[in-house]
Amino acid sequence: MMLSVSKLTLDHEPALSGVERLPVMGWKIESRHRNVRQTSYQLQISHDICFNQIVFDSGVQHSEQSNNIVLANVALIPSARYFVRVRVQDNYAETSAWSEPAGFITGLLDSGWRAEFISAEKPEDKDNSKATLVRKTFEADSHKSISSAFAHVSAWGIYQLYVNGNKVGTDELTPGWTSYAHHLLYQTYDLTDILCGGLNVIGAMLGAGWYKGDMGFTRDRNYYGENTALICQVVITYTDGSQDIINTDESWEGDDSPILFAEIYDGEIYDARQEQTGWSSQKFTPRVWRPVRVMAGDKTVLKAQASGAVKQTERLKPVAMITTPQGDRVIDFGQNLSGWVEFCVKGRAGQKVILRHFEVLDAAGNVYLDNLRSAKQRTEYVLRGEGEECWHPHFTWQGFRYVKVEEYPGDVDLNNFTAIVLHSAMEQTGEFSCSSAELNQLHHNILWGLKGNFIDVPTDCPQRDERLGWTGDAQIFCRTASYLMQTRNFFAKWLTDLRYDQTPEGGVPHVVPDILTNHCGKDRLLADGGTHSASAWADAAVINPWTMYLMYGDTRVLEDQYDSMKGWIDFMEAHSEHHLWRYKLQFGDWVALDAKEGSYFGATPNDLTCTAYFAYSTLLFSKAASVLNRTADHRKYADLHDKIVHRFQQEFFTPAGRLAARTQTAHILALYFNLVPEAFRQRTTETLVELLNEHDGHLVTGFVGTPYFCHALSQNGRLKEAWQLLLKDDFPSWLYQVKAGATTIWEHWDGIKPDGSMWSADMNSFNHYAYGAVGEWLYRVAAGIEADEDQPGFKHAIIQPRPGGGLDWLDARYQSIYGAIGVRWEVSGQTVDLRVSIPANTCATLLLTDGKTLHETDGIDFVPCVQGYTAEVGSGEYRVKYALV
Ligand code: BGC
16 A cells, blocks of 8 residues: 555543543654655544544545644533544545544533542641552442543642552653642543452552652742642443442541652652552552541642643663762762652662762862752662562652662662653654764753753753742744654643733733742742743743744644733733833843853843844744634734834834844844844844854854844854854863763853862753754754744645854754654765655645756756755655755
8 A cells, every 4th residue: 555644642642541631633644755745535523443433424525635634513421431543645646544533531521529538637737748649449340340430630730540459551750830829630441451349459659749848949839729639530430331439538448658758859768667568559458547638629720731731751771880089979860850760789788878979079079969959959868677668659740860879778779770851651752863963962961951851841950959840941942842753732732821821911921830929028038029921931821832933833832822922022012112022020131141251141231132123023923813813913913023123113214224232142142033124134144143242153142132143143144153053062062061971961161170179059950951952953953954934834845944153964854743854964165966855735836046057856846946955845755865065
């Protein structure tokens, strides 16, 4: 069979568990032909995998659409399983077989919550961080057979669900972190094969987590409440259609757990002697447990999370055992990561394993803990003393490459230690390699920056007493992240919380979920300056939804966020004077090297940064309005955009075309956001190059300028300088970090200075993805895989590779929602050998920039254009050779 559907997705995922509205459907098509277009599809939804109980049949739809398909009018029933399949026909009149089915399970829908929040804590436990257990024994009807059983579960705190002796599912740190007062996610687990007729036991372990734990750099606790609680509703459906429902209620019992302490920043203390073996299994006869308390709580905030919970994603073995000059035993995992250390140990009851997790050794090769600030990152395990004991923590995570072994009975054998990598489950979509080993390492570091910081929310860093959803970091890294991984559902979730935590006036908090407002009395900067609405940070409200649209072509996120986006633009307008704005505390070009000694604030003036972003976000919002056919808004905000640009030009350009702020970042923003009068574009570009040369080709930019530096150059005829900047390897530069042995991206260009000393203990993360935002340049420009906003989601791509930097070859693949887009170029002398693959049912504009002579065209009809040569191509694999002279 030539034509096939290789992957069917639901909300861009292979499967969903806990669906409240019908997901958008999409699929990838494979064919050996070129120029393949879908001409029709037929999609079916069924209750059974054999498609005997079909609940929806689209019939043959004559449509090219193969992604983001929204089906109306399919009434879903709660706690039920569904399967979807599709077959397609193409322009070669071939018909595919039915695809492999994709499945989803519905949430509670409007059947509602009968379960109550229950707690095994006492009111006075509000100040402690012990974990508790809750359990219930129940009978399933043994005269009937179970057709399905699903548990819908959430908690105040972090929970792990156990049934009949085992942990259920592979999620960790559930229910994750959201704006709990408005939005609490529940997970849905399939218990069909776990429950049995007759006696069953269900239980959960609950830790403090973000809900009542000790959070934020001001170290407050109980942000959302004072006691942990579980809510769980199990729906058992028998083959005769009857149901049993098991709820959390006063009939459950509770007890203390072996976890004596668990906190996100500080780690976990576990006393295995306190384990009650088999506590969640049928054979267990408990000592007397205490009654649970039924807690009053708002259940309308509970929303199903269908995918994307944190998982254990990789396991790494240590690469070395080090004894430091100070005599500490240190295990090196060779990679800075977020997660846990799992170990196995034998010893006597009461002996301990104590580990401290950290990121870097200092210049002398000793353990460096200072940059963790108040976060302890410590785990302690007290042995049971029976045979081999293996353990990892539960309700915390650590950001580390190294582990100091403070106590461990017997010899430290590296075979007994494993690092478990944790992050939100996302499919990796970007692959990159090239002839420069350093650049490959940079790409690796960017990817690991993502892995280390996409832990349910996009965090700034995973190690110190912060780990907050700083909006600016998430904004500048969003496009890069979306090349590397399928981030649509991750960001859709976080943007929901952004929207809930916005101020009534439309202001956007600095961190989402917002735990700074009303909690930063101890932080002078925030106490005086406010906790919301900083330019480039708050713009996440607009830029991130727009990026989801560009990368995934999905209008749902735009629709869901529309009012939030608009609210932010209106906020800026309300606080602007003649379209120039600034507001209270601004971070500006944060941690730029042109800051005054000892300051975090870069030299670019705030009103320039604010107004530049005001223009950019307003433009994106007006486009979003047009996509959603909100014509009046489109016109209104397009007009507002013109006015802001005009004002920007009036205020910041001299009549002769000099940009008033002589900083790299000011020039980058003006160029990349198209704020430069056309007549001054060349001069602005030349000044940017001058500013670069003043630092011997180095950047001195911070969070705001860095992401777009290479773009501002390559878009304005300075490709060579963009490559040179990217490949600089002395301080300050991206490759300086690589050469210094970094395995993730640093927060500061001078995190470790050339003399080996540290920038500062105060704010010096070695796993901060922000400067990794250059990653998008590797995909969009170096490889040339660019989205087209008129046909988003890469339905039509713009393939414009820009070889350079003296690289012999580069190979990148981006797994779009239609299939993999691949670009590989090899350069020898002036000749470029280019291979491109375009997925079925998409097309691309191929641009051979600076191409002067065509050697091999592989059947493509190129035409000369301003840049070189161009052609429109359909799907398929192509190989062309051209010369730059
Ligand atoms: C965070 C940053 C964040 C910044 C805001 C820092 O503490 O780590 O990445 O954006 O504060 O100024």
